[in-house]
Amino acid sequence: MTTHYRACNLCEAMCGLRIETEGERVTSIRGDDDDPFSRGYLCPKATALQHLHEDPDRLRQPLRREGTQWKAIGWDEALDEAAQRLHDVQRRHGRNAVATYQGNPTTHNTGALLFGPAFYRTLGTRSRFSATSVDQLPHMLAAHWMFGHQLLLPVPDVDRTDFLLMLGANPLASNGSLLTAPNLRGRLDALKQRGGTLVVVDPRRSETAARADAHHFIRPGTDALLLLALVNEVLAAPLKAHVDADAFAGLDEVRALASAFTPESVSAATGLSAPTVRALARAFSSAKTAVCYGRMGTSVQPFGTLCAWLINVLNAVTGNLDRPGGAMFPMPPFDPRWLPRPLSIGPGSYGRTRSRVRGLPEVGGELPVSVMAEEMLTPGDGQLRALLTFAGNPVLSTPNGRQLDRALAGLDFMVSIDPYLNETTRHAHLILPPPSALERLHFDVVFPMLAVRTVAKHADALFDPGPDARHDWQLLAGLGKRLDALRGGGLKQRLTWVALERLGPKRLLDLGLRLGARGGRWGLSLKQVAAATHGLDLGPLEPALRRRLQTKSGRVELCPALAAADVARLERAQASDGLVLINRRHTRDCNSWLHNVPKLVSGADRCTLLMHPTDAKARGLETGAAVTVSSRVGAVTVPVHVSDEVMPGVVSLPHGYGHGRDGVRLQVAAAHPGASVNDLSDDQRVDVLSGNAALSGVPVEVTRAPSRPGCQPAGGAR
Ligand SMILES: Nc1nc2c(c(=O)[nH]1)N[C@H]1C(S)=C(S)[C@@H](COP(=O)(O)OP(=O)(O)OC[C@H]3O[C@@H](n4cnc5c(=O)[nH]c(N)nc54)[C@H](O)[C@@H]3O)O[C@H]1N2
Numbered sequence: 152m153t154t155h156y157r158a159c160n161l162c163e164a165m166c167g168l169r170i171e172t173e174g175e176r177v178t179s180i181r182g183d184d185d186d187p188f189s190r191g192y193l194c195p196k197a198t199a200l201q202h203l204h205e206d207p208d209r210l211r212q213p214l215r216r217e218g219t220q221w222k223a224i225g226w227d228e229a230l231d232e233a234a235q236r237l238h239d240v241q242r243r244h245g246r247n248a249v250a251t252y253q254g255n256p257t258t259h260n261t262g263a264l265l266f267g268p269a270f271y272r273t274l275g276t277r278s279r280f281s282a283t284s285v286d287q288l289p290h291m292l293a294a295h296w297m298f299g300h301q302l303l304l305p306v307p308d309v310d311r312t313d314f315l316l317m318l319g320a321n322p323l324a325s326n327g328s329l330l331t332a333p334n335l336r337g338r339l340d341a342l343k344q345r346g347g348t349l350v351v352v353d354p355r356r357s358e359t360a361a362r363a364d365a366h367h368f369i370r371p372g373t374d375a376l377l378l379l380a381l382v383n384e385v386l387a388a389p390l391k392a393h394v395d396a397d398a399f400a401g402l403d404e405v406r407a408l409a410s411a412f413t414p415e416s417v418s419a420a421t422g423l424s425a426p427t428v429r430a431l432a433r434a435f436s437s438a439k440t441a442v443c444y445g446r447m448g449t450s451v452q453p454f455g456t457l458c459a460w461l462i463n464v465l466n467a468v469t470g471n472l473d474r475p476g477g478a479m480f481p482m483p484p485f486d487p488r489w490l491p492r493p494l495s496i497g498p499g500s501y502g503r504t505r506s507r508v509r510g511l512p513e514v515g516g517e518l519p520v521s522v523m524a525e526e527m528l529t530p531g532d533g534q535l536r537a538l539l540t541f542a543g544n545p546v547l548s549t550p551n552g553r554q555l556d557r558a559l560a561g562l563d564f565m566v567s568i569d570p571y572l573n574e575t576t577r578h579a580h581l582i583l584p585p586p587s588a589l590e591r592l593h594f595d596v597v598f599p600m601l602a603v604r605t606v607a608k609h610a611d612a613l614f615d616p617g618p619d620a621r622h623d624w625q626l627l628a629g630l631g632k633r634l635d636a637l638r639g640g641g642l643k644q645r646l647t648w649v650a651l652e653r654l655g656p657k658r659l660l661d662l663g664l665r666l667g668a669r670g671g672r673w674g675l676s677l678k679q680v681a682a683a684t685h686g687l688d689l690g691p692l693e694p695a696l697r698r699r700l701q702t703k704s705g706r707v708e709l710c711p712a713l714a715a716a717d718v719a720r721l722e723r724a725q726a727s728d729g730l731v732l733i734n735r736r737h738t739r740d741c742n743s744w745l746h747n748v749p750k751l752v753s754g755a756d757r758c759t760l761l762m763h764p765t766d767a768k769a770r771g772l773e774t775g776a777a778v779t780v781s782s783r784v785g786a787v788t789v790p791v792h793v794s795d796e797v798m799p800g801v802v803s804l805p806h807g808y809g810h811g812r813d814g815v816r817l818q819v820a821a822a823h824p825g826a827s828v829n830d831l832s833d834d835q836r837v838d839v840l841s842g843n844a845a846l847s848g849v850p851v852e853v854t855r856a857p858s859r860p861g862c863q864p865a866g867g868a869r
């Protein structure tokens with residue numbers, strides 16, 4: 152028996168695992184009690200790592216689609232063909248005719264993160280999409296404008312704060328996002344035990360809301376109004392003595408802009424009474440330390456960027472930005488922000504180009520995924536003809552999935568780097584599967600940038616994937632160098648690929664860790680990190696913004712011009728008088744891709760529509776009834792669950808389901824298909840400032856279904 156220690160790669164919490172193996176088999180997965188960061192905590196998903204490794208549906212060889220059949224082929228053949236066909240499309244229709252989509256697991260994949268930047272630079276397309284624009288893009292844009300770098304994301308110091316105001320996040324189910332802190336339940340309990348306060352604002356009494364000191368329902372999409380009123384209340388009084396107003400540019404502009412938003416004026420739209428808003432502002436600004444934290448619920452809505460901006464403003468003007476107990480900026484030992492090209496992640500950009508059909512801006516070098524299908528379906532110069540997906544399932548995870556199904560079916564070429572034949576990859580001509588997570592080294596590159604303590608952890612692979620396997624980074628390098636060769640690329644390009652491949656992830660990590668000395672105060676070697684078997688914990692966060700701020704003014708930009716201008720759109724917004732749809736996460740889900748794990752899908756059907764008793768009564772519905780939920784773009788049939796957990800006028804469905812599509816090779820998931828909420832969410836509903844999808848607050852109608860829940864909407868592709 153061998154014992155291995157590593158961080159779990161399934162969500163952002165970085166829990167330390169203790170995995171026992173016998174030969175080629177995993178015999179147990181438990182929490183690592185000696186991990187200084189997670190101290191033995193783990194959630195029910197961790198053991199899925201074993202199933203994912205053993206899953207008979209996980210692909211082990213490249214597949215080529217021939218009609219409706221799939222044929223296993225060799226690696227060289229697959230990589231040659233993929234590179235050649237991408238090259239052909241680019242030669243015939245221009246570089247930008249090839250699109251790329253990067254999904255969420257990329258952020259948990261060391262090799263992909265280290266090799267991605269060089270690969271995408273080689274491919275040279277501006278048509279880049281990712282799960283970022285159905286997720287945290289508004290936070291990144293606000294950081295780009297206010298702090299000068301898209302990844303200077305302030306993290307709530309949950310371990311030391313006295314007052315946590317949480318908007319649109321449910322860490323008891325999600326385990327935290329843009330907030331890496333294993334065991335948030337325990338950390339939030341500790342907040343209470345030390346006399347602190349947790350206030351949750353959410354249209355649903357989520358698992359987190361149910362444990363808070365106070366929970367306020369809010370009408371979906373109106374958080375920016377609430378935040379403006381809170382900022383107004385705070386700025387109407389003199390700033391607290393410890394607030395360094397000189398550190399801010401635009402304070403007077405923010406004060407003037409917020410002054411129209413009194414608690415009374417936002418009360419009807421938000422659903423929070425004026426005294427509640429006033430008391431919240433007072434409690435927040437008078438707490439010894441306080442932090443406002445907003446996540447998915449505040450970013451996937453039509454005013455996501457306003458929310459992200461105003462959350463930062465509220466923390467700043469109450470003196471809680473960059474101080475213990477407030478919102479802090481991690482400085483991890485390995486920091487991709489300060490690496491040299493081609494490994495680095497840049498400060499971000501905005502509006503250098505616009506999407507062809509709808510004119511939405513590029514942000515950080517990407518276009519919003521909500522425009523991807525229309526760019527494929529709309530003929531003309533610049534039409535997208537080919538797609539490479541990497542660790543993504545946009546058919547289930549991006550709005551208007553049925554339209555995307557149609558768009559993908561019409562492409563000249565599609566290749567997917569993915570271990571499963573799922574709702575998205577079934578459209579590919581080639582699937583290139585990497586080995587399982589247990590067959591590769593693991594070092595979190597992204598999450599220490601979002602962690603409440605300074606941490607680093609390295610673990611080697613548990614199993615050797617064997618000679619007939621290619622890691623994600625090898626696939627990116629394999630395609631990159633072939634593309635260079637097809638284009639007759641120069642010596643420099645060829646040498647870059649040779650050097651990167653020779654170095655491999657391990658030596659790149661070592662290099663990056665050592666370079667950490669440039670950006671901050673570390674400068675460790677990989678050997679030093681790896682020597683800490685249970686992970687390195689270098690202590691709580693320290694104020695870092697002065698050293699890290701990258702704005703031209705050298706100050707925090709409190710009032711970015713484009714954000715300020717967007718307030719007018721908020722003022723014009725009309726409330727929907729019908730039902731609106733929000734989403735929810737369950738502890739045992741992970742977006743769309745863990746439903747093939749039997750242990751995680753057992754028990755009662757989770758793909759149900761929550762509806763308030765008043766709304767159910769008005770429609771004559773009772774728990775268990777099959778209902779048809781329809782929106783502008785589609786309809787699904789699901790069982791209803793009547794509950795006052797959601798506020799009147801709001802219904803809730805989980806995302807990531809809808810495995811009943813033809814041609815999917817996911818035996819377990821297909822037996823629990825559920826319906827895809829993204830067959831309802833609308834690609835035309837976006838936060839127009841960032842282009843982020845407005846997945847929350849989708850207007851829907853709900854009626855009793857003529858048939859049993861089956862979740863197959865009429866029409867659509869295959
Ligand atoms: N309506 C609605 N939609 C949502 C959300 C919501 O709350 N509501 N949430 C959004 C959010 S936050 C996100 S992040 C997105 C996620 O969107 P996506 O990232 O597009 O979707 P996932 O379901 O995470 O799919 C992950 C894919 O990666 C593959 N994969 C897993 N591990 C690896 C690996 O190591 N290498 C490779 N190459 N492939 C791998 C899986 O097989 C799967 O195909 O969904 C978004 N969509």
Ligand SMILES: Nc1nc2c(c(=O)[nH]1)N[C@H]1C(S)=C(S)[C@@H](COP(=O)(O)OP(=O)(O)OC[C@H]3O[C@@H](n4cnc5c(=O)[nH]c(N)nc54)[C@H](O)[C@@H]3O)O[C@H]1N2
Nearest residue numbers: 319321325328371372446447448736737738740741742847
């Ligand atoms: N179990 C599980 N864990 C996960 C994932 C998963 O799919 N399952 N996905 C992972 C990923 S990729 C991410 S990004 C994170 C996301 O982690 P979180 O940001 O915590 O996301 P959610 O759990 O979706 O919580 C969003 C909350 O916002 C509320 N909400 C909806 N609309 C509004 C609104 O307009 N205003 C306000 N104030 N609230 C609103 C919803 O009711 C919900 O409670 O979770 C990660 N962890």
Ligand code: SF4
Nearest residue numbers: 159161162166194197
């Ligand atoms: S909380 Fe996240 S990181 Fe921790 S065990 Fe669960 S899935 Fe893994």
Ligand SMILES: [Mo]
Nearest residue numbers: 255282286287
């Ligand atoms: Mo996400």
